[in-house]
Amino acid sequence: xxxxxxxxxxxxxxxxxxxxxxxxxxxxxxxxxxxxxxxxxxxxxxxxxxxxxxxxxxxxxxxxxxxxxxxxxxxxxxxxxxxxxxxxxxxxxxxxxxxxxxxxxxxxxxxxxxxxxxxxxxxxxxxxxx
Numbered sequence: 001x002x003x004x005x006x007x008x009x010x011x012x013x014x015x016x017x018x019x020x021x022x023x024x025x026x027x028x029x030x031x032x033x034x035x036x037x038x039x040x041x042x043x044x045x046x047x048x049x050x051x052x053x054x055x056x057x058x059x060x061x062x063x064x065x066x067x068x069x070x071x072x073x074x075x076x077x078x079x080x081x082x083x084x085x086x087x088x089x090x091x092x093x094x095x096x097x098x099x100x101x102x103x104x105x106x107x108x109x110x111x112x113x114x115x116x117x118x119x120x121x122x123x124x125x126x127x128x129x130x
Contacts, residue, residue: 001073007047007091016091023117027098027106030114034122037089044080046072046092054099064096067104071111079119088122 007013020033037043048068050061072094083090094114096102 001046001069004042005045007045007093012045012091013047013093016093020091020093021121024097025110025114025117027096027102028110028114029095029097030118031093031095032118032121033091034124035089037083037087041089043083043088044076044090044092046076046094048072048094048096050096055101060101064102064107067102067107068094068096068111071104071108072115074108075112075115079115079122082119082122086122090118090122092118 007016016031016033020031022029022031024030048065050064052061055061055064079090094111
């Protein structure tokens with residue numbers, strides 16, 4: 001993932017949690033927001049998080065985030081292409097809510113399901129861009 005594809009802006013993240021929609025797909029909770037694409041901005045931005053509650057050691061949190069980012073990076077192309085065609089923009093925040101260290105295959109499979117669900121949601125009309 002390139003630097004411009006990462007959701008890093010505190011302002012954008014706060015706005016996402018205030019105005020965005022969410023769904024859960026164990027072991028993930030996804031918060032997303034769609035809008036009409038502005039020129040010069042990235043079509044698809046994402047951020048990943050793992051709770052300290054279940055994973056006290058940073059090593060485990062970082063490993064899970066690395067697995068999530070890699071699974072997302074390998075499978076995001078279809079969603080990105082669909083958003084480009086419809087001139088839409090989407091920001092996504094994916095949180096790991098499980099309490100056990102996941103296998104790579106599980107993360108890859110579940111992220112694929114999350115992306116398919118986001119593709120379906122991307123076809124709907126976006127909220128007004130404020």
